[in-house]
Each structure stands twice: as structure tokens, then as C-alpha cells.
Amino acid sequence: MEKILVTTDQSANSKAAIRFAIKLARQRKAELIILHVYHLLKPFKWSDHAFAEYTDSFRKKTVEELSSFIAGIYHDIDEPEINHQLVLVSNIDVVDGIKDYAGKYNCSYICISTRGAGALTKIFGTHTAKLINSSSIPVLCIPSGYHLKDLKHILYASDMTDYENELKKVVDFARPIHASVEMMHIAYPHEFAFDKELAEATLQKKTDYKVTILNPQRDITNALLQDIDHAVKISKPSLLVLFTHQSRSMFEKLFFPSNAEEYSFYGKIPLLTFNKKEER
Structure with missing residues (x-):
């Protein structure tokens, strides 16, 4: 089955890409993967055990927040939920985290929100600009203010x-x-x-x-x-x-x-x- 990967940082800007990806996945009968890349720094004085416990707690809390965030998007677009996979990936570089996961799991498209007008990084944001220039997987760039409509x-x-x-x-x-x-x-x-x-x-x-x-x-x-x-x-x-x-x-x-x-x-x-x- 085809896989569509959409990225989110839980910001309002990222909602447009998720809305778009939900509709596209339904149309293409594709598997939808919602990806959040994070990076945690281990305090110098913490033990490995303490940091592992903190990381586990952080991931659980983030999954809860993301689930609520995505439920709100479904409510806004008044669409029934489709099966999706919520994935958290740890990587110091957000774009590398996106590309590594998309490549490893054979995603067909990467969907990401843009930020509006201006020069390249201002239009797309630093992460989207870097993805455009480096990803071997096609990138769908969705304007943050985009109103969902059919792709005709x-x-x-x-x-x-x-x-x-x-x-x-x-x-x-x-x-x-x-x-x-x-x-x-x-x-x-x-x-x-x-x-x-x-x-x-x-x-x-x-x-x-x-x-x-x-x-x-x-x-x-x-x-x-x-x-x-x-x-x-x-x-x-x-x-x-x-x-x-x-x-x-x-x-x-x-x-x-x-x-x-x-x-x-x-x-x-x-x-x-x-x-x-x-x-x-």
C-alpha cells in the first residue's frame, strides 16, 4: 500500500498539511503516517536511567498532545477519521529525521506546510526549503493558509x-x-x-x-x-x-x-x- 508521510510540530502552520494529507490519503487509498521529530538533550548530571524515564514520559505526553491536536483537525474539517499511524522520531536534525524515516519505510510522498510569502526560507520555512533541495522522495508543500479543496x-x-x-x-x-x-x-x-x-x-x-x-x-x-x-x-x-x-x-x-x-x-x-x- 502507498504511504503518505505528513510532518507536524503541533503548530497552527502545520494543520494545513495534515488536512491536505488526510484528504489525499483517502482519495489514493493510502496509508497515512503523521510524523513528529523531536530531540532531547540529556542533562550532564542525569543518570541514563533517569533520562530514559524522562524520555518515556515525554513521548507519552507528546503522543497525547498530538492525538488531541489531530482530533481537533478532524473536527475542523468535519471528516470521519481514517486509519493513521502516529510516529515519534528522535533526531537532532528535523529534516534528516523526516528523510531517514520516509526512506526506511518507503513513503511515496512527504507532505509539509509552508509559511507564506517571502524568500525561500521565509516562504517555506527552513525545514521545508531543505527538504525541497535534498529529498529523493517527492515533497508536497502546502501553504499554511491553504483552504482545503479538491485537486481537480x-x-x-x-x-x-x-x-x-x-x-x-x-x-x-x-x-x-x-x-x-x-x-x-x-x-x-x-x-x-x-x-x-x-x-x-x-x-x-x-x-x-x-x-x-x-x-x-x-x-x-x-x-x-x-x-x-x-x-x-x-x-x-x-x-x-x-x-x-x-x-x-x-x-x-x-x-x-x-x-x-x-x-x-x-x-x-x-x-x-x-x-x-x-x-x-
Whole structure:
């Protein structure tokens, strides 16, 4: 069975990701794992026994708090509970704890909340930004202010370098939830124009799924993000998919500039990222 891992620190910001993960797990008939990573420092004067007792007490209390926290989320969304597993992991580094657990237990997706507008770490928070750049498992980034809705339309932003393999991953995500898929490629003026209907028919044959194409022209007087933002406004997706195959510095510069809050899709639309660096 597919596994969806969602992280929480019991903050209000993390509620959006849990709501999203609950709905997605139900739609995909997946196992839901709710993960909390913690780290305790042992006081120098404490014995091993005393610290073990304290750790056990801390974990029991945290499980109780998390159970109450999650019950409150179910109450807010007025949805019946689905089976989920509540997991506590000890790790000095939160992101390493998330990645280690997700990898060890073959999770298909990691779901985490973002924090809103600003530069990369301000948009996503330090942990989410690090996950985007380092996780070999796809990361779903859910804006903290996101209002739960059906995922009906997925927009996949492609640079066409590996679109067949990438599109298979996008369709694998879309198919179980019956979402439409649109592939967007922003074409530069010198690029060869293709037959849209023929291209869409070819993609459908290769993926066994209907895929439409959005092929806006690049306006070189704009920043690339302006063209992407304009295309997003046209497509109106429920989810935006990016493949982070650039170097970290290039990816951050391209997609997360200091003025990112000016673009409509930041902090509003869930983002699914695949890290191709780790797959090679």
C-alpha cells in the first residue's frame, strides 16, 4: 500500500498539511503516517536511567498532545477519521529525521506546510526549503493558509529536457485522484513551433492519460517567473508540479527570488516537487 508521510510540530502552520494529507490519503487509498521529530538533550548530571524515564514520559505526553491536536483537525474539517499511524522520531536534525524515516519505510510522498510569502526560507520555512533541495522522495508543500479543496487540475511546468519520464510521475500522482493534467512549456522565440493537437495525442498515447499542453511564448522583457505567473493565472491549477533539477543556488534564484511574494502562486497553491538530482 502507498504511504503518505505528513510532518507536524503541533503548530497552527502545520494543520494545513495534515488536512491536505488526510484528504489525499483517502482519495489514493493510502496509508497515512503523521510524523513528529523531536530531540532531547540529556542533562550532564542525569543518570541514563533517569533520562530514559524522562524520555518515556515525554513521548507519552507528546503522543497525547498530538492525538488531541489531530482530533481537533478532524473536527475542523468535519471528516470521519481514517486509519493513521502516529510516529515519534528522535533526531537532532528535523529534516534528516523526516528523510531517514520516509526512506526506511518507503513513503511515496512527504507532505509539509509552508509559511507564506517571502524568500525561500521565509516562504517555506527552513525545514521545508531543505527538504525541497535534498529529498529523493517527492515533497508536497502546502501553504499554511491553504483552504482545503479538491485537486481537480494539475499544472506541470516543464523545460522539455526529460518530459517523458517526468510526465509519468505526474500522471502517477494524478490518475488515482482523477485530476486533469496540463503540461506547460514556456517557449523562447527561437524554438520550433509544434502541432498542439498532434503533441497532445502523442502524450496521451504514451501515458495512457489525457494531457493538455499550455505553450505560452516567452517574453524576454519579463523575468521568467513573470511568464510562469501569467501562465498559472490562465491555467488556474489546484497543484503546481516542479522538477528541481538545477543546482540548489540556481533553483533558488530562478524560483524563489527575494520578491517572490509578488507572484500569485506563492503561498496560495500547493506545490509538488521532485528532486532529480537525487535520482541520478
